[in-house]
Amino acid sequence: MSTDEAGRLFHFTRLPRPVVDRAGGVYLWDKSGKRYIDGSSGAVNVNIGHGNRAVIDAMKRQMDRVSFAYTIHFQNEPANELADQLASRLPRGMDRIYFVSGGSEAVEAAIKLARQWAVATAQPTRWKIIGRMPSYHGITIGALEPTGDDVLTRVFEPMSRPMPLIPAPTVHRDHDDLSLEERGLHYADMLEAKILQEGADSVLAFIMEPIGGAATAALVPPDSYFPRIREICDRHGILLIHDEVMTGVGRTGKFLGGDHWTCRPDIVVLSKGLSSGYAPLGAIAASEAIVGPVVAMGGFLHGHTYGGNPVSCAAGVAVLQEVDRLGLIANAATMGEVLKDELAALSRRFPFVGDIRGKGLLVGAEIYADPEARRPLPREAVANVRLIDLAFERGLIIYSRRVRGGPESDNFMVCPPLIVTRAEIGEIIATLGDTLEAFAREFNL
Ligand code: PLP
Numbered sequence: 001m002s003t004d005e006a007g008r009l010f011h012f013t014r015l016p017r018p019v020v021d022r023a024g025g026v027y028l029w030d031k032s033g034k035r036y037i038d039g040s041s042g043a044v045n046v047n048i049g050h051g052n053r054a055v056i057d058a059m060k061r062q063m064d065r066v067s068f069a070y071t072i073h074f075q076n077e078p079a080n081e082l083a084d085q086l087a088s089r090l091p092r093g094m095d096r097i098y099f100v101s102g103g104s105e106a107v108e109a110a111i112k113l114a115r116q117w118a119v120a121t122a123q124p125t126r127w128k129i130i131g132r133m134p135s136y137h138g139i140t141i142g143a144l145e146p147t148g149d150d151v152l153t154r155v156f157e158p159m160s161r162p163m164p165l166i167p168a169p170t171v172h173r174d175h176d177d178l179s180l181e182e183r184g185l186h187y188a189d190m191l192e193a194k195i196l197q198e199g200a201d202s203v204l205a206f207i208m209e210p211i212g213g214a215a216t217a218a219l220v221p222p223d224s225y226f227p228r229i230r231e232i233c234d235r236h237g238i239l240l241i242h243d244e245v246m247t248g249v250g251r252t253g254k255f256l257g258g259d260h261w262t263c264r265p266d267i268v269v270l271s272k273g274l275s276s277g278y279a280p281l282g283a284i285a286a287s288e289a290i291v292g293p294v295v296a297m298g299g300f301l302h303g304h305t306y307g308g309n310p311v312s313c314a315a316g317v318a319v320l321q322e323v324d325r326l327g328l329i330a331n332a333a334t335m336g337e338v339l340k341d342e343l344a345a346l347s348r349r350f351p352f353v354g355d356i357r358g359k360g361l362l363v364g365a366e367i368y369a370d371p372e373a374r375r376p377l378p379r380e381a382v383a384n385v386r387l388i389d390l391a392f393e394r395g396l397i398i399y400s401r402r403v404r405g406g407p408e409s410d411n412f413m414v415c416p417p418l419i420v421t422r423a424e425i426g427e428i429i430a431t432l433g434d435t436l437e438a439f440a441r442e443f444n445l
Pocket of ligand 1: 043102103104105107136137138139209213214243244245246271272
């Protein structure tokens with residue numbers, strides 16, 4: 001079978017992309033020998049970079065011992081070790097950990113855990129999960145329910161229940177006279193209005209990314225947002241779920257994105273950086289107050305064949321060791337500032353790039369046809385796809401998306417592996433500059 005045929009079978013459609021050959025550090029090479037610098041860490045998951053020897057060796061050692069043992073029959077050391085390691089890094093008391101194979105699965109697990117907690121604590125009327133618009137929480141039917149993206153959700157509406165949504169705090173787009181912190185409170189208060197509109201007794205949880213990822217390109221809420229959200233959830237007995245699939249494990253310069261603020265969630269969802277792409281892995285974490293009643297009621301009605309897989313968990317343990325050994329969380333914080341400064345300099349050269357934001361190495365920006373009026377390019381221009389392609393031609397991988405839901409715009413993120421050096425950031429920025437020059441010519445900007 002030719003590679004093209006294999007590609008067609010695998011993805012249903014053949015993407016016009018080269019076949020990857022190998023990878024190391026922040027680079028990937030295709031079969032023709034062309035080199036790409038990974039300015040998106042794959043799907044913003046390869047946090048420790050490609051080809052990490054320690055992780056590969058740890059996985060090989062585990063495979064030599066045992067690759068699979070069903071969690072119904074056996075505990076395994078890597079899963080126990082990873083749970084302990086995570087508990088020591090998560091907010092105090094969040095020491096009940098449950099492993100799955102990816103982000104969407106983990107979001108589903110969080111939703112189901114919340115629901116079982118409500119039933120176990122005699123609150124069976126609570127089932128609604130309030131989400132934000134725009135947002136992304138995964139691609140399975142359940143994870144799409146609180147996801148704010150009409151294009152992804154509409155077709156499936158007869159089968160999946162669209163959940164109530166409130167606007168994400170897109171404060172950079174607001175032109176009103178309120179201060180940043182007042183705007184943070186204004187967006188947070190929309191949660192309370194929605195809860196009251198839905199009926200507090202029917203609302204189970206609120207799910208959000210502490211720092212918005214795919215849907216909002218590194219959207220950082222004002223400091224006032226988090227305490228008010230926590231206060232509102234507490235007032236109405238609603239669980240707060242932090243989807244840290246993209247922001248977790250050091251990406252934003254702290255272990256969790258939520259660690260930039262003091263208020264704590266009830267359930268944390270992790271994936272991506274947890275195994276850094278070396279194996280499929282996701283997790284949820286919660287406290288005994290949530291998990292205890294569920295266990296007492298007969299146990300969590302959940303479980304996947306590959307949950308707690310020993311090889312995936314061995315990868316996770318080794319990834320956490322590498323994050324510590326290489327000081328990657330501190331590097332993400334430092335290099336993130338360098339990257340933001342460099343992007344700001346680029347936006348002076350290309351004024352159609354604006355609203356640069358982010359924390360650590362989750363950095364994003366908007367693209368406007370008219371930056372003054374924050375007017376986007378027309379949807380038909382598919383500018384985000386062109387930006388990705390123009391960069392790819394030049395050997396740079398970036399992440400770009402059309403915002404769907406709320407005011408539209410094209411945005412992009414630059415989020416290299418957390419091992420990135422100053423010189424590599426220089427290379428990313430130089431290639432991005434060439435890319436934006438070509439983009440400006442093509443779109444008459
Ligand atoms: N949640 C967030 C915040 C994500 O960014 C993603 C993926 O991009 C997911 C959930 C879904 O993860 P997965 O693609 O592993 O199913």
